[in-house]
Amino acid sequence: MTRAQYLFLSFLSLDLVAFAVVLQQVGYQGISFLPCPLCILQRVGYLDIVITCFFAAGIPRFRKLFHGLAILAAGYGVAVAGHHVWLLSHPGESCGIDPLEIWINQFQLANGLPWLFKADGLCSAQLPAILGLQVPEWSLLWFGLILLVLAITFFKKTKQ
Template structure:
């Protein structure tokens, strides 16, 4: 894969995280989208894809390694987003406050950058749909696209 494509994927992933922070800070339809623990874990997945793709551009001899790490980050994101989509469709399984929230909020990153990594919301909260889908459904869609793209291109021969 070319450096331009790695940069595009990196910037796209960062853009999705920025969009999530904007939803958190500004809101949508007068509703603030507080991030739940699973949302924070998905942000970590997007940042993993972004950083790995950015490093693939900068360190050419290790490009295949960073490509693989980006694909693993996307696969991780698919699993977290799929779990949250499942929770949205089965709200009776949620008990309210997620014990994962306390664990995530104790990390140094959550304390140093609370606007990005602090979990305040509920994983099963139904928020307004954006273009017909809930945010976790959009996240699952984009993680799946990134995972498929990175996996297919991982096995393609370099030209």
Template structure:
């Protein structure tokens, strides 16, 4: 593999797949997304967009795109970590508050409410998926994306 483009495409497709699974959980399993879930969706979408755009740019731009994608994944990991902290401290809430109101006023939330509208509470407990909660899965995926994209950004070119 002479470039990091396949890594960017794989991360983008995985990110889009996770967004599709989030929509399945929301619309088929009635798991309403909270404000922190929506911010994580934005982070997954940003990772996917950055990776797709830079995967189709010239080779010298790919490393920069991988670095930008890694920064986006780091931000998403931070939000997922905060979400886990909120869930571990039931007295803290991110429910119906200014965060939810402001998130639901963003143009993307008004244009795509099925994807970006926050309706749930962060403290709501849903059944784990393969033993992990949704924020734990998000954190794991963001860390995986971060590592893969950092590897793609920092690896040496084979010439």
């Protein structure tokens, strides 16, 4: 991948986190989208992609290492978002207010940046769909696309 492609993936992932924060702060159709523990873990996955792709763009010598770490972050995101989608399709199940939420909210990042990292919502909450999909479904789609692009380009010859 080229430097510009890494930067594109980095800014795309950052934009997806920014969109999630806007949904949380402003809402959609009059409803605030409070992040649940799985939402926060997905934000961490996107921010990992932001950081690793940014470093891949800026440090050509370690590009393959950062590319591999970005693949791991995208795979992590697919797993978390996939579990979240599964919870939405099984209304009887819920992560609810569980030890995961308490654990996440005790991190220094949750205390320092509560608007970004504090979990306040329920994982099984049925919020309004955006263009026909729930937010975790959109997240799974984006993580899947990013993972696919990163996996396909990992073995291609890189351009400096």
